[in-house]
Amino acid sequence: DAGITQSPRHKVTETGTPVTLRCHQTENHRYMYWYRQDPGHGLRLIHYSYGVKDTDKGEVSDGYSVSRSKTEDFLLTLESATSSQTSVYFCAIRGDSNNEQFFGPGTRLTVL
Amino acid sequence: GENVEQHPSTLSVQEGDSAVIKCTYSDSASNYFPWYKQELGKRPQLIIDIRSNVGEKKDQRIAVTLNKTAKHFSLHITETQPEDSAVYFCAASSLMDTGRRALTFGSGTRLQVQP
Numbered sequence: 001d002a003g004i005t006q007s008p009r010h011k012v013t014e015t016g017t018p019v020t021l022r023c024h025q026t027e028n029h030r031y032m033y034w035y036r037q038d039p040g041h042g043l044r045l046i047h048y049s050y051g052v053k054d055t056d057k058g059e060v061s062d063g064y065s066v067s068r069s070k071t072e073d074f075l076l077t078l079e080s081a082t083s084s085q086t087s088v089y090f091c092a093i094r095g096d097s098n099n100e101q102f103f104g105p106g107t108r109l110t111v112l
Numbered sequence: 113g114e115n116v117e118q119h120p121s122t123l124s125v126q127e128g129d130s131a132v133i134k135c136t137y138s139d140s141a142s143n144y145f146p147w148y149k150q151e152l153g154k155r156p157q158l159i160i161d162i163r164s165n166v167g168e169k170k171d172q173r174i175a176v177t178l179n180k181t182a183k184h185f186s187l188h189i190t191e192t193q194p195e196d197s198a199v200y201f202c203a204a205s206s207l208m209d210t211g212r213r214a215l216t217f218g219s220g221t222r223l224q225v226q227p
Contacts, residue, residue, distance in 0.1 A: 033214065042118075042201055042217040043156065050212050058214065059113065090155065099144040099163075099205055101215060103155040 003027045004104035006091050012110045019078040021107050023091030025071075031094040032074040033101070034058075034066060036087040043090065049074055081111045114139040114206035118218025125192050126226050133221045135202035136184040144205035145178060145185045146215070151198045159200075160187070192225045199223070 003026035013019050023032060031050055035043040035058075045058030047066040055066050063085060065077045078085055091104040115138040125131050137145075146161035162169045162176045162185065169176050173192075178185040189196055199222050203215040 031212075035217075040219060042219040043203075043215075044217070045214055048208075048212070048214055056208065056212070058208075059216075099146070099213070100158060100161065101146070102158065103148075105155050 004091060004093055004102060006089075006104040006107050008107060009105065010108045012112065013081055014112050015082055016080050019081050019109065019111075021076045021089055021091075021109070023074045023076070023104055025074075025093050027093060027095070028071060029093040029095045030071075031096075031101075032068065033092040033094070034064075034074065034076045035090045035092065036060065036085075037090060037106075038087050046076065046089075081109075083111050085109065086111045113208075114142060114204055114216040116202060116204050116216050116218045118202050118221055120221060121219065122222045122224070124224045124226060127192060127194060129192055131189045131192055131196070131223055131225075133187045133200055133202070133223070134184060135186070135204075135218050136182075137204040137206075137216075138183065139204070139206045140180075140183065142204040142206045144213070145176070146203050146205075147174075147176060147187050148201045148203070149198045150201065150220075156201060189223075192223075194225050194227050197223060197225045 033048040034046040044060045049055045049068040089107045094101045118135045143164040148156035150156040175188045199220045202218040205213045
């Protein structure tokens with residue numbers, strides 16, 4: 001499955017706690033993306049990266065930050081988790097030479 | 113930014129029938145339109161895509177058509193089978209503020225194929 005892993009796969013946390021999700025790829029792809037998936041909303045882009053230390057906001061970036069210190073890892077941080085951030089989070093990667101985007105297995109996050 | 117609308121939200125067909133899912137997009141600069149299939153509890157999987165310089169693309173039982181003038185594209189599945197049951201998402205690649213492209217997704221269609 002395109003060499004993408006996400007960790008953790010499941011997490012339950014409490015409101016107000018910080019949470020970091022990790023996306024790891026072995027494809028050496030330049031572009032990496034974080035999405036959240038909620039019923040009725042499809043997949044919505046949170047943040048994306050177009051290279052090491054190069055990131056930008058997507059359509060639902062409030063309450064989230066990201067970091068990419070090396071090509072293979074893209075971290076998503078919820079500084080102070082809220083119940084509205086309960087969701088399934090997917091990471092995706094894309095190479096330079098084509099448009100095809102491949103998804104990781106997802107992380108189910110529950111904020112109580 | 114880009115807005116992608118997808119219809120219907122649910123679709124039930126009999127095995128062997130055809131299924132059609134339609135999407136419209138708003139940004140005329142969008143140039144790449146993939147379709148993803150997502151089975152319950154799994155990741156979205158790319159099943160077919162089309163670029164803006166092509167009007168139709170086919171891969172076995174699935175096909176995608178694109179009408180750039182009307183800004184809509186459709187997924188066609190023929191001879192449906194129970195294993196086609198899943199949620200299908202369309203997407204359009206549009207320019208972000210950085211000048212980079214990213215996908216905007218439709219809200220999904222739950223396809224149920226009745227045996």
